[in-house]
Amino acid sequence: MEFAFTEEQQELTEAARNMLVESCAPAGLRAMLETGVPLDAARWGVITEMGLPGMLVPEDAGGLGLGVGDFIGIAEAAGYAGLPEPLVELAGVAVPLLAGFADDRGWLERIVAGGIVAVGHPVNPFVADADVAAALLLGDGDDIHLVETGAVTLTRQESFDPFRRLFRVDWTPGAASLIGTGWGLAAERGAVLAAAQMIGLGQRCIDMAVAYAKERHQFGKPIGSYQAVKHLLATVQVKIEFARPVVHAAAVELALGTLPARARVAHAKIAAGEAAELAARTAVQVFGAMGMTWEVDLHFFLKRALALKFAWGGAATHRATVTSRIESLPIGPAATFAAELTAHAPDVKFQGMK
Amino acid sequence: MKLEYTEAQRAFRAEVRGWMEANVPPAPLESFDRTREGFEAHRAWERKLNEGRWGMVTWPEALGGRGLDLIRWLIFEEEYYRAGAPTRVNQNGIFLLGPTMMEFGTEEQKARFLPRMAAGEDIWAQAWSEPGAGSDLAGVRAMATRDGDDYVLNGQKIWSSRAVFADWAFGLFRAPGSERHKGMVLVLFPLTAPGVTRRPIARMDGELVFAEIFLDDVRVPVANRLGDEGQGWHVCMATAGFERGLLLRSPARYQVTAAKLAALYEARKAALPASIGERVAQGWMDAEAYALAIYAMCSRLNAGGKIGPESSTNKIFWSEMDVQLMQTAMDILGDRAELMPRAPDADGAGDWLADYVFALAGPIYAGSNEIQRNIIAERMLGLPKG
Numbered sequence: 001m002e003f004a005f006t007e008e009q010q011e012l013t014e015a016a017r018n019m020l021v022e023s024c025a026p027a028g029l030r031a032m033l034e035t036g037v038p039l040d041a042a043r044w045g046v047i048t049e050m051g052l053p054g055m056l057v058p059e060d061a062g063g064l065g066l067g068v069g070d071f072i073g074i075a076e077a078a079g080y081a082g083l084p085e086p087l088v089e090l091a092g093v094a095v096p097l098l099a100g101f102a103d104d105r106g107w108l109e110r111i112v113a114g115g116i117v118a119v120g121h122p123v124n125p126f127v128a129d130a131d132v133a134a135a136l137l138l139g140d141g142d143d144i145h146l147v148e149t150g151a152v153t154l155t156r157q158e159s160f161d162p163f164r165r166l167f168r169v170d171w172t173p174g175a176a177s178l179i180g181t182g183w184g185l186a187a188e189r190g191a192v193l194a195a196a197q198m199i200g201l202g203q204r205c206i207d208m209a210v211a212y213a214k215e216r217h218q219f220g221k222p223i224g225s226y227q228a229v230k231h232l233l234a235t236v237q238v239k240i241e242f243a244r245p246v247v248h249a250a251a252v253e254l255a256l257g258t259l260p261a262r263a264r265v266a267h268a269k270i271a272a273g274e275a276a277e278l279a280a281r282t283a284v285q286v287f288g289a290m291g292m293t294w295e296v297d298l299h300f301f302l303k304r305a306l307a308l309k310f311a312w313g314g315a316a317t318h319r320a321t322v323t324s325r326i327e328s329l330p331i332g333p334a335a336t337f338a339a340e341l342t343a344h345a346p347d348v349k350f351q352g353m354k
Numbered sequence: 355m356k357l358e359y360t361e362a363q364r365a366f367r368a369e370v371r372g373w374m375e376a377n378v379p380p381a382p383l384e385s386f387d388r389t390r391e392g393f394e395a396h397r398a399w400e401r402k403l404n405e406g407r408w409g410m411v412t413w414p415e416a417l418g419g420r421g422l423d424l425i426r427w428l429i430f431e432e433e434y435y436r437a438g439a440p441t442r443v444n445q446n447g448i449f450l451l452g453p454t455m456m457e458f459g460t461e462e463q464k465a466r467f468l469p470r471m472a473a474g475e476d477i478w479a480q481a482w483s484e485p486g487a488g489s490d491l492a493g494v495r496a497m498a499t500r501d502g503d504d505y506v507l508n509g510q511k512i513w514s515s516r517a518v519f520a521d522w523a524f525g526l527f528r529a530p531g532s533e534r535h536k537g538m539v540l541v542l543f544p545l546t547a548p549g550v551t552r553r554p555i556a557r558m559d560g561e562l563v564f565a566e567i568f569l570d571d572v573r574v575p576v577a578n579r580l581g582d583e584g585q586g587w588h589v590c591m592a593t594a595g596f597e598r599g600l601l602l603r604s605p606a607r608y609q610v611t612a613a614k615l616a617a618l619y620e621a622r623k624a625a626l627p628a629s630i631g632e633r634v635a636q637g638w639m640d641a642e643a644y645a646l647a648i649y650a651m652c653s654r655l656n657a658g659g660k661i662g663p664e665s666s667t668n669k670i671f672w673s674e675m676d677v678q679l680m681q682t683a684m685d686i687l688g689d690r691a692e693l694m695p696r697a698p699d700a701d702g703a704g705d706w707l708a709d710y711v712f713a714l715a716g717p718i719y720a721g722s723n724e725i726q727r728n729i730i731a732e733r734m735l736g737l738p739k740g
Binding site: 001002003004005006009069206210213214221222224225226227229230231233234235237238241242243245246248249252253264267270271319322323326331332333334335336337338339340 | 355356357358359360363367425431432433435436605606609610612613616631632634635638639640642643644645646647649650652653654657664667670671724726727728730731732734735736737738739740
C-alpha cells in the first residue's frame with residue numbers, strides 16, 4: 001500500500017505543468033479568441049515534443065507505455081492552465097481506446113507525431129474538438145468506427161466556454177471504418193480526467209482570488225485580511241483537498257473495471273465538480289463586480305469548470321453508480337480499496353444497504 | 355502508487371481481527387465520563403489491549419509498542435472500529451502526549467511515562483485551555499514558578515476531557531512575567547498531587563465529559579517538563595498537529611458510522627424520501643474521501659514527510675462530516691430522535707442522539723474551525739494577517 005506518486009511521476013508532471021502554465025497565459029487565450037485559431041500550433045508542437053499525447057501509447061507503437069495514474073497530474077495541470085488544446089481527451093481517452101483494438105491502423109503512431117483523434121462517446125451529446133481532429137472515434141451501437149473528419153458533416157454548437165469546440169456529427173457507418181467493438185472504460189477515463197481538470201480549475205480560481213484579495217483594499221486594508229473573505233476561500237480549499245485524493249485513487253483503480261472502481265470514478269467526478277464549482281463561485285464573490293466581467297480572466301476557468309461538471313456524466317448519473325456500489329457490496333473500514341474488494345474480498349461486518 | 359495491501363499487511367489485518375474477535379467485550383462498557391466504575395472498566399480494557407501488545411502499535415517495542423508504520427496503524431484502527439471495540443479512554447495520552455513525547459521527551463521521560471501510558475496505568479488529560487484563554491491559547495496565565503529543582507504550579511485550567519477521573523495531566527504554563535508565546539513550559543503533573551482540585555463540568559446531556567482544574571502551589575520536579583524551558587508553545591503546536599491532523603480521528607471511525615447510517619436507512623427507507631438516501635450516500639463518500647486523504651498523508655509521513663497545515667484541513671473535514679452524518683441519522687429517526695438511550699422504546703435511537711451531541715463539539719475542540727480556517731488562509735493560501 002503506497003498512496004503517493006513516484007519521483008519519476010512527480011518530475012514528469014512538474015515539467016508538463018510548468019510548460020502548460022507558462023505557455024498558456026490568459027493574454028494568449030484572448031489572442032486566440034481574437035484571431036479565431038482553434039489551436040496554438042507552437043504550443044501543440046511543444047506538447048508533442050514532450051511526448052504527452054503518446055504517454056499512454058504502448059512502447060512498441062512509439063509511446064511511453066504509461067497509465068492513467070501517470071497522466072492524472074498532467075490533466076490537473078491542463079485544467080489549471082485552462083489549456084484550449086485537446087490534450088487530455090486525446091491522450092487519456094482516444095489513445096487507450098485505440099490501443100485496446102487489435103489494429104489501430106497506424107493512428108497511434110500518428111498521434112505520437114502530433115495527430116489528433118476526437119472521441120464521440122455516447123455519454124456526451126456532442127463531439128469536442130472535432131474540427132481540429134484528423135479522425136473521429138464514433139459509435140454505432142456496440143461498433144466503434146474510426147472515421148476521417150473529411151467524411152463527416154460537422155455542425156458547431158456554441159458552448160459558454162469559447163474554447164470548447166463542440167460539434168454535432170452527421171455520418172454514415174460503413175464496413176471500412178469499423179475498427180473494433182465496445183467502448184470499454186472510455187467513459188470512466190473521460191470522467192476521471194474531467195475530474196482532474198476540475199481540481200486544477202478550482203485551484204486556479206482560488207489562486208486568482210487570493211492574489212486579488214491581497215491587492216484589493218477596502219476600509220484601508222487588503223480584503224484578504226478580513227476573516228469573512230479568508231473563511232470563504234479556506235472552505236473551498238478544504239473541498240479541493242478532499243476531492244483530489246479521490247481523483248488520484250480513481251485514476252489508479254479505474255483499470256480494474258469493477259463496480260467499486262467505477263464508483264470511485266463516479267465519486268471523483270461528483271466531488272471534483274462540486275469543489276470546482278464552489279471555487280469558481282467563491283472567486284466571483286471575492287472579485288466582487290469585477291468577477292462578473294469579460295475583462296477579468298476568471299471567467300475562462302469558471303466556464304471550463306462548469307462545462308466539465310456536466311461532461312462525461314453529471315452528478316445524477318454518477319450518484320446512481322455510487323448508490324449501486326453501496327447497496328451491493330461491503331462498506332466500512334477494510335472495504336475501502338477496489339483491489340481488496342475483488343481479489344481479496346474481506347469478510348466485513350457492515351454489509352451494504354441490501 | 356499501489357492501492358492494495360501487501361501479503362504481510364493482509365496477514366497483519368488477520369492477526370488484529372483474530373485478536374479483536376476473541377477479546378472485544380460482547381456488550382458495550384459503561385461510559386467513562388459518568389462513573390468511576392465505567393472509567394475503570396475502560397482502564398481494564400486498555401490493560402488487556404496492552405497484554406496483546408496493541409496499546410500503541412507505532413511505538414518502539416521497548417516502550418510497549420510494535421514499531422509499526424502508519425499504514426499498519428490504519429489497518430489496526432480499521433479492525434479496531436470494525437470490531438466495535440471500546441473508545442480509547444487514554445486517547446489524550448496515546449494520541450496526543452505520546453507522539454509529542456517521542457519528539458521532545460528525554461530517554462528517561464519516555465521510559466518513565468510511555469510504557470505505563472500504553473498499559474493504561476496512567477490515564478492522561480490535557481490541561482491547556484483556561485477561562486480567559488480558549489482560541490487565543492497564548493493568553494494562558496497559569497504559572498510555573500521555578501524553585502530549585504521544582505516547579506510550583508498555580509492557576510486554573512478548564513475543558514479538560516477525561517480529567518474528572520484521569521491520573522495525570524499535561525499542562526501549558528508560563529514563567530512569571532512572561533508574555534504571549536514566550537516563556538511557556540509544558541509540564542506533566544499528577545491530578546492526585548496535593549494542591550490539585552478538580553470540579554467536573556456536566557455536558558448538556560449530563561455526561562461529565564470535562565473538568566475544571568484548580569492548581570494551588572502544586573509542586574512537581576523540573577524533570578516533569580517536556581521540551582526546553584520557554585519551548586512550551588512550540589511543543590504544544592506539535593501536539594495540536596497530531597490532534598487535529600491524524601491520530602485523534604482515524605478514518606475508520608467515520609467509515610463505521612457511515613456504514614451504520616446506511617443500515618439505519620435501509621431498515622426505514624420505505625417511509626423516507628429519496629433525498630435522505632442521497633445524504634446517506636454522501637456520508638459514505640465523505641468517509642471514503644477522508645480515508646483516502648489519510649492514506650495519502652500516511653504514505654507521505656512514512657516517507658519522511660511532516661504534518662503541515664493540512665492538519666487544519668483534516669480537522670475541518672472530519673468535524674463537519676461528523677455533524678452531517680449525525681444530522682442525517684437524526685432525520686432518519688425523525689420523531690424518535692429526541693429519545694434518551696434509557697427511554698423504554700428508544701430502540702437504539704438514543705445512541706445516535708449521544709453521538710449527535712458529541713459531534714456538535716467537533717468544530718470547537720482541538721482548535722475551533724474558525725481558527726483552522728484562519729490557519730489555512732494564512733499559511734496555505736498566504737493571505738495577510740488581520
